[in-house]
Amino acid sequence: MNHRRSPEPFLWMLFSSGGMVAALMVPILLFLFGLAFPLGLLSAPSHAHLYAVVHNPLTRLVLFGLCVLALFHWAHRFRYTLYDGLQLKRYAVPIVVLCYGGAVVGSVIAAGLLLTV
């Protein structure tokens, strides 16, 4: 018998927090910086203003949480996409390493970038 605690409930919690954060925050940011400014629908804010916003510790904390949770949301969903969508469950170990490993590496990069703003 395997008595080790399964990490699955924890991963599901990260998945659902990430799904909520992605739904609430990503559309407006993607709309502004990915579409509205590049297409000239709105004029892009000045560097000084954005620097002041991003330099605020609260902004950086929120952005860090957004990045980490969104990445773990991706990891969990993409893992099951590969299992079910592409019928790759026999490669479960490398898939788990790729997905959650990718999310951990991305989180470390996010922390590094946000700490040095």
Place this chain on the structure above:
Amino acid sequence: MSVYQRPIHLFWWLERRSYVVFVLRELSSVFVAWFVVFLLLLVNAISDGAASYQRFLDWSGQWWMVAINVVAMLFVLLHVVTWFGLAPRAMVIKVRGLRVPPRQIVAAHYLAWLVLSGAVAWLVLR
């Protein structure tokens, strides 16, 4: 002991519309991850200075970047609609012993979405 598994072909999800939506919804996660990359490049450009920020603006204005972000936006909106749509099944909220109707839970999510989006837009654009 092995369990019999009915063989399933690779493109099983093309058989029905609901299966296609399911797979597209799962793929939305790839665009959520893309957004994190895009956001971190933006933050990095802002922290590197005004010239670097201008280079980011020029880069994000190229037609293929706009095309990627249009597709990303569609997938993210699919995520929003399906995520909020499933919320009443994920959470059962009771007020004074009575279950809050699913429609009200969905409406509350969209309201929170609007308020937060407005706050973010105000912070960026003011």
